[in-house]
Each structure stands twice: as structure tokens, then as C-alpha cells.
Amino acid sequence: MSPAAKDRLIAVVSPVVALVMLFGLWELVIKVRNIKELILPAPSDILIQAWRTRGTLMEYVMFTGKEAMVGLVAAVCVSLFLAMLIHGNETLSSLGAGLAGAGRALPTIVLYPVVTVFLGTTSTAVIVIIAITLVPLLFGYVLTGLTMRSDLDDLMHVAGADGWQKFSLVRVPMALPYIVTGLRTALPLAVISAIVAEYFGGSTHTLGAFIRLQAGQLHTLDLWAAIVFACLLGVLAFVVGDLLERAALRRRGDSPVLL
Amino acid sequence: MSQSTVTTPPAAVVSPPVGLAARGVNRAFTVKGKELVALQDVDLEIAKGEFVSIIGPSGCGKSTLLRIFADLLPVTSGTPVVDGVTPQLAREDRRLGVVFQSANLMPWRSVLRNVALPLEVMGRSKAGREKTAAELLKMVGLEGYEKHLPRQLSGGMQQRVAIARALSTDPKVLLMDEPFGALDEITRERLNQELMEIWARLNPTVLFITHSIPEAVYLSNRVVVMAARPGRVVEVVDVDLPQPRTPEMRDAPEFHAIEARIRHLLATGGH
Numbered sequence: 056m057s058p059a060a061k062d063r064l065i066a067v068v069s070p071v072v073a074l075v076m077l078f079g080l081w082e083l084v085i086k087v088r089n090i091k092e093l094i095l096p097a098p099s100d101i102l103i104q105a106w107r108t109r110g111t112l113m114e115y116v117m118f119t120g121k122e123a124m125v126g127l128v129a130a131v132c133v134s135l136f137l138a139m140l141i142h143g144n145e146t147l148s149s150l151g152a153g154l155a156g157a158g159r160a161l162p163t164i165v166l167y168p169v170v171t172v173f174l175g176t177t178s179t180a181v182i183v184i185i186a187i188t189l190v191p192l193l194f195g196y197v198l199t200g201l202t203m204r205s206d207l208d209d210l211m212h213v214a215g216a217d218g219w220q221k222f223s224l225v226r227v228p229m230a231l232p233y234i235v236t237g238l239r240t241a242l243p244l245a246v247i248s249a250i251v252a253e254y255f256g257g258s259t260h261t262l263g264a265f266i267r268l269q270a271g272q273l274h275t276l277d278l279w280a281a282i283v284f285a286c287l288l289g290v291l292a293f294v295v296g297d298l299l300e301r302a303a304l305r306r307r308g309d310s311p312v313l314l
Numbered sequence: 315m316s317q318s319t320v321t322t323p324p325a326a327v328v329s330p331p332v333g334l335a336a337r338g339v340n341r342a343f344t345v346k347g348k349e350l351v352a353l354q355d356v357d358l359e360i361a362k363g364e365f366v367s368i369i370g371p372s373g374c375g376k377s378t379l380l381r382i383f384a385d386l387l388p389v390t391s392g393t394p395v396v397d398g399v400t401p402q403l404a405r406e407d408r409r410l411g412v413v414f415q416s417a418n419l420m421p422w423r424s425v426l427r428n429v430a431l432p433l434e435v436m437g438r439s440k441a442g443r444e445k446t447a448a449e450l451l452k453m454v455g456l457e458g459y460e461k462h463l464p465r466q467l468s469g470g471m472q473q474r475v476a477i478a479r480a481l482s483t484d485p486k487v488l489l490m491d492e493p494f495g496a497l498d499e500i501t502r503e504r505l506n507q508e509l510m511e512i513w514a515r516l517n518p519t520v521l522f523i524t525h526s527i528p529e530a531v532y533l534s535n536r537v538v539v540m541a542a543r544p545g546r547v548v549e550v551v552d553v554d555l556p557q558p559r560t561p562e563m564r565d566a567p568e569f570h571a572i573e574a575r576i577r578h579l580l581a582t583g584g585h
């Protein structure tokens with residue numbers, strides 16, 4: 056086995072071992088101390104319940120996942136449009152970059168009640184708040200990518216390139232790694248925003264609403280079962296984003312960008 | 315208006331056509347409210363087809379002058395001439411090729427498509443530009459590397475690609491800013507030789523910036539020695555060595571004499 060493969064194996068196996076030990080300990084403490092299911096159920100009971108209610112929960116996962124995807128796509132469109140509009144102007148670009156930075160720092164999810172004033176506690180409201188949360192992040196990445204300066208700009212100028220050629224032959228390919236990294240970062244955030252927004256209100260057929268309901272009625276076991284599926288959805292978003300980034304960047308030999 | 319029949323003034327007949335010229339060129343930058351004179355009263359006449367190097371300490375305005383010729387930077391005052399016209403006209407007419415210190419290739423494009431880039435910008439057909447690019451790659455000794463990506467090539471090979479790309483539009487003027495500055499001595503000397511052969515074959519006007527005295531002497535018809543603060547031309551040294559240059563000339567006493575002269579000018583700033 057090559058050293059690299061060994062490293063990869065260790066990277067995968069060690070968190071799995073840590074998790075198994077954690078859950079084992081959890082199981083042991085519950086069984087030994089005889090803790091009530093209402094307070095904290097054992098992992099085995101949670102898994103059994105999750106499996107028993109998998110039909111309903113998968114339905115909620117699909118719905119929440121769909122909201123997250125639509126919100127993400129909307130945010131991508133808005134970000135691309137805005138960044139393309141202003142990237143040519145230095146003043147507007149630095150203003151935009153500042154606003155995007157501030158927007159990322161704000162807990163935009165608290166705007167959800169404001170959104171529901173206009174749209175009601177609907178699925179649309181959830182999608183809108185996801186987009187509002189993601190736009191500062193995605194817009195920041197796209198704008199950074201589009202405003203990257205390089206010697207290639209000089210080269211294109213000497214070659215007599217027009218504005219469109221400079222944009223399509225240099226700007227866009229230069230921005231691509233940034234856009235892809237933005238997407239990778241935004242994917243799990245879209246899922247988190249969806250669940251939190253649903254928790255505050257929205258369609259009842261969603262993970263967030265289900266979690267709120269079960270928590271309110273002290274159905275601890277069902278609550279934990281829903282959490283299991285929420286985590287699975289989050290992990291799925293992470294994995295999809297990671298694969299997307301690898302696939303897009305490996306072809307060009309770029310390394311991922313970190314902002 | 316004079317009534318006499320219009321004849322070409324005799325001066326225009328005897329003076330060779332202009333490859334590159336700077337006439338009273340000044341360029342200043344304002345840095346933190348302070349004026350910095352990057353170029354002061356630069357006068358330079360380079361005939362068509364001549365190979366001229368510029369050498370001088372860091373910050374003496376070499377790149378600034380090259381960028382003025384490449385129409386990447388306006389002058390504060392004075393007149394730059396490129397192939398008989400203004401830099402802008404020369405650029406728009408695709409008479410310019412540039413090579414920078416970093417090869418400056420598009421990492422996402424194959425070697426062939428990198429070389430073909432200026433032709434693509436010009437709107438040449440795909441088949442036509444790829445044929446030209448393949449021929450140029452052969453000329454710089456990179457036949458068989460057409461499909462490679464830049465990162466799969468060594469530094470010297472990448473710089474060859476950049477040269478092929480600069481030559482793709484068959485430029486009348488080639489501007490090179492320390493193109494071999496980042497290469498090792500052996501690769502540099504080999505590329506010097508290849509550049510000589512390319513120049514002999516295509517005979518463009520070349521302005522070549524370098525920090526290496528032997529490189530400047532080996533390649534050039536004349537060497538422009540500059541000094542800094544303010545950036546100015548100290549002296550233009552003629553290189554009276556026969557063409558074509560051969561590697562043995564590097565050891566000739568005449569070669570060393572010219573090297574010594576340039577070294578002295580650089581050390582004293584012409585005083």
C-alpha cells in the first residue's frame with residue numbers, strides 16, 4: 056500500500072472509530088444508569104425508530120432537500136448576475152465585496168419572520184430566506200473570482216482582445232475555481248438554513264417542522280430519529296459539494312481556494 | 315504651403331525605417347502623493363529588424379519603457395514609436411508580440427491552444443490557427459507536446475510556449491521582459507541560441523530586457539544601459555561581433571571587453 060493510500064485510509068477510519076466509541080459509550084451509560092427515554096434515548100433505540108419511520112422521514116428529507124436546492128439555485132443566479140454586472144467597475148466592486156463580507160457575518164436567518172410577513176409561513180418563504188442567506192457568500196466568491204487580475208489581462212490587451220473576449224477567455228475561467236468553491240461551501244449551508252427556517256414555520260411536511268413538532272410534544276425518540284435524517288442530508292450535501300469541487304478542479308490542475 | 319513639387323526629403327531616404335523609438339519620453343508615477351520619475355528624457359532609435367537589449371538596475375524603468383511600447387501604459391510626455399506608428403496603432407494592427415518573465419500561460423488550455431490564443435482573438439479559423447500553432451511549436455522544439463497542459467512542462471519549455479505564442483501573429487516587433495530570468499544557466503544559454511535562430515529567420519525588431527550582461531552581449535546588436543532615480547539611458551553600447559553568433563564567441567576577448575564596458579557603466583552610472 057502506498058503511503059498516500061495509507062494516509063487516506065487513516066483519515067477515513069479514525070473518525071469512524073471515534074464515532075463508534077462515542078456511541079458505544081452513550082449506549083453503555085444509558086443502559087447502566089437506566090436513563091429514561093424521554094430524557095435521552097439510547098443510540099440503538101434511535102436507530103430502530105429511525106428505521107421504523109423511514110418512509111415519512113425520507114419524504115420530509117426530500118422536501119427539505121428540494122427547498123435547499125431551489126434556494127441555492129436562486130442564490131447562484133442572483134449572485135452571478137450581480138457580480139457580472141459590477142465586476143468591471145472598481146468602486147462598485149470594492150463596495151460589493153464589503154457588503155458581501157458584512158452580509159456573511161450577519162445572522163440573516165433572523166430575517167425569516169420579516170419574510171413571512173410578505174409570503175406567509177410557506178415553502179416559498181423558506182426558499183427566499185435560504186437565498187438571502189447564501190447570496191452574500193456566493194456573490195463574494197464570484198466577485199472575487201471575476202475581479203482577479205493577472206498578467207493574462209496584459210496579454211489579452213496586447214493581442215487586441217475586445218471586452219467580450221477578455222471576459223469569456225480570461226475572466227470566466229479565472230473565476231471558475233472560486234465559483235466552484237463557493238458552491239461547495241454553500242451546499243451544506245443551504246441545508247442548515249432550510250431546516251432552521253422550517254423550524255420557525257413553513258410547510259409541515261418538512262424536517263424542520265417535524266423536529267419542532269416532536270420537540271414540543273416531548274416525543275424525544277422521534278425527535279432524535281429526525282435528527283439522524285437531518286444529519287444524513289447534511290452529510291450528503293457536504294459530499295456532493297466535495298465531489299463537485301474535486302471533479303471541476305482536477306481537470307485543470309488547480310487547487311481549491313480558501314477565503 | 316510651398317509651391318515647389320513635393321519630393322521626399324533626403325533624410326527620410328537615408329534613415330532606416332523605425333522599428334522602435336522613444337523621443338523625449340518621460341513617465342512619472344505618483345506614489346503616496348510623491349512624484350516618482352520612472353523615465354526621464356529617454357531618447358532611443360531602433361531600426362527595423364534590430365535586436366536591442368536593455369540592462370540596468372532594478373527600478374530603473376525598463377519594464378515601464380516596455381509597457382509604453384506595448385500600449386499598456388501612456389507616457390507623461392514625449393513620443394513613443396512602434397514600427398513607424400503609435401503603440402496603439404501597432405497593437406491594434408497586431409504588429410506586437412510580448413513575452414514576460416513568467417510564461418503567463420492559461421493553465422486550463424493545452425499548449426497548442428495557448429499558442430493559438432492571439433490568433434483566436436484575431437478571429438482566425440480553428441483549423442488555420444492550429445496549423446500555425448503546430449508549426450511554431452515545432453520551431454521552438456516542442457513538437458509532440460501540443461496536447462500537454464502547461465503544468466506538465468518545465469519552466470524552460472513553458473517559456474518556449476510563450477515565445478511561440480508571441481510569434482503566432484507574425485509580429486514586426488517582439489517585446490521581451492526578462493523572458494529567461496527565472497531559468498537556470500544551461501537552459502538560458504540554450505534558449506538564447508534558439509532565440510537567435512528565430513530572430514535570424516523571422517527578423518522582427520526585438521527589445522529584450524535582461525539582468526544578465528553576457529546574455530545582453532550575446533544576443534544584441536546594441537545594448538542600452540540604464541540607471542535609476544531618475545530612470546534614464548546612460549549609454550548605448552554597440553556590440554561589434556559578427557552575425558550569426560556562435561557559442562564560442564562567449565569566450566572571445568572582444569566579448570569580454572564589451573562585457574567589461576557594460577559592467578563599468580552599470581557600476582558608475584556613466585560618471
Ligand SMILES: Nc1ncnc2c1ncn2[C@@H]1O[C@H](COP(=O)(O)OP(=O)(O)OP(=O)(O)O)[C@@H](O)[C@H]1O
Binds near residue numbers: 343345351370372378
Ligand atoms: N504602476 C506603477 N505605479 C507606481 N509606480 C510604479 C508603477 N510601475 C512602476 N513604478 C515605479 O517605477 C519605477 C520603475 O519601475 P520598472 O518596473 O519599470 O523597473 P524595472 O527597471 O523594470 O525594474 P526590475 O528590474 O526590478 O524589473 C520603480 O520605482 C517602480 O516602483
Ligand SMILES: [Mg+2]
Binds near residue numbers: 376377378491
Ligand atoms: Mg521589470
